Amino acid sequence: MAHPTQPETRRSRRERALASAPLPTRRELRARTQARAARSGRRHPPSVYLRRRLIVGGAAVLVVAGMVSGATGIASLVSGSDSAADGSAAVASGEAATGMPRATVLPAPAQTAVPLGADGTEAEAAPGGGALCDLPAFREALDSGSDADAIAAAGGAEAFRSAVASGGAPCIDLHAADRTWVVVNKQNALDPIDYWPEPQARAEGVERTSGGHMRADVAAALSQLVSAARDEGAGEIGVNSGFRSYDLQVATYRDYVGQLGQANADLTSARPGHSEHQTGLAVDVVACDDGCGTIEGFGGTPQSDWVAANAHRFGFIVRYGDGDTATTGYEYEPWHLRYIGPELAGAYASGGYRTLEDFFGMPPAPDYAD
Numbered sequence: 001m002a003h004p005t006q007p008e009t010r011r012s013r014r015e016r017a018l019a020s021a022p023l024p025t026r027r028e029l030r031a032r033t034q035a036r037a038a039r040s041g042r043r044h045p046p047s048v049y050l051r052r053r054l055i056v057g058g059a060a061v062l063v064v065a066g067m068v069s070g071a072t073g074i075a076s077l078v079s080g081s082d083s084a085a086d087g088s089a090a091v092a093s094g095e096a097a098t099g100m101p102r103a104t105v106l107p108a109p110a111q112t113a114v115p116l117g118a119d120g121t122e123a124e125a126a127p128g129g130g131a132l133c134d135l136p137a138f139r140e141a142l143d144s145g146s147d148a149d150a151i152a153a154a155g156g157a158e159a160f161r162s163a164v165a166s167g168g169a170p171c172i173d174l175h176a177a178d179r180t181w182v183v184v185n186k187q188n189a190l191d192p193i194d195y196w197p198e199p200q201a202r203a204e205g206v207e208r209t210s211g212g213h214m215r216a217d218v219a220a221a222l223s224q225l226v227s228a229a230r231d232e233g234a235g236e237i238g239v240n241s242g243f244r245s246y247d248l249q250v251a252t253y254r255d256y257v258g259q260l261g262q263a264n265a266d267l268t269s270a271r272p273g274h275s276e277h278q279t280g281l282a283v284d285v286v287a288c289d290d291g292c293g294t295i296e297g298f299g300g301t302p303q304s305d306w307v308a309a310n311a312h313r314f315g316f317i318v319r320y321g322d323g324d325t326a327t328t329g330y331e332y333e334p335w336h337l338r339y340i341g342p343e344l345a346g347a348y349a350s351g352g353y354r355t356l357e358d359f360f361g362m363p364p365a366p367d368y369a370d
């Protein structure tokens with residue numbers, strides 16, 4: 001793990017200071033968002049991954065539609081890995097790069113009998129691949145907004161994951177900011193880019209060193225996690241940082257760049273619109289034995305070992321693993337937990353996955369496109 005270094009200590013102190021600043025009100029956020037929109041006059045473009053999935057998914061639907069139906073199973077895994085995406089991502093400040101393509105302009109599905117993989121070669125059609133999105137019960141559960149209901153209607157978390165990873169479930173949007181399965185990384189910005197999760201709450205009965213807000217369902221799950229860790233002898237776990245707004249991330253990232261230079265800042269701090277903390281699904285935790293420690297001091301503690309082995313029981317994963325920088329784009333962060341819900345987290349753990357990108361068959365996202 002990354003042991004504390006001088007710049008990290010400075011970053012940690014600065015991050016805590018920023019995280020403990022009062023959250024802006026909804027009214028203030030809207031005013032800032034409107035001002036930003038007026039300055040830039042644009043939306044962020046769709047990611048290459050999204051466009052690619054729509055192409056592959058559309059082709060898969062054509063194939064499935066041409067087959068005699070009756071498929072009731074969900075797709076089995078077909079390798080969805082391919083080369084790193086090379087398209088544009090949202091810019092950091094929201095004040096540059098006009099004339100970007102709009103999210104509504106998408107290429108037509110490839111008119112081919114066999115779906116093409118991202119590298120242009122023929123991809124094996126998953127059995128029943130596009131059928132999931134044609135199942136009324138699944139669409140109804142998906143449209144209801146209940147992630148758990150949608151996963152259950154898909155036949156469980158592994159069936160859901162497999163359908164997504166095979167490219168055969170184009171109705172499942174991995175970019176929707178309010179879904180527990182959202183994938184936010186250097187190649188995939190939040191949609192909308194100034195997303196603000198509601199309702200928010202603090203985790204009851206949990207120590208904190210900052211404002212510590214997060215999505216209310218995540219806060220409830222974290223309370224259970226912290227309580228279980230205590231009961232099972234791992235010690236006390238506290239919250240260092242939860243939800244961070246787009247505007248707070250602007251300040252945070254700008255500060256890192258000023259201190260470390262852009263290349264080093266990008267290894268530890270997300271550009272605005274690319275942070276999991278903005279979803280309300282991410283939380284940085286610390287060990288609170290005799291007062292709460294720092295995030296850099298979390299690795300190697302009994303709490304960290306317990307979290308690595310048990311977080312999935314409560315719906316969390318350690319998002320940025322040791323040795324996974326080539327996929328995630330971030331250094332090892334044993335303190336950064338990401339909520340994906342207990343169903344998906346169970347499949348993630350039992351499948352031995354190390355990154356959310358691999359879990360959903362997405363390309364690695366080590367760098368920003370620009």
Ligand SMILES: [Zn+2]
Pocket residue numbers: 277282283284335336337
């Ligand atoms: Zn974090």
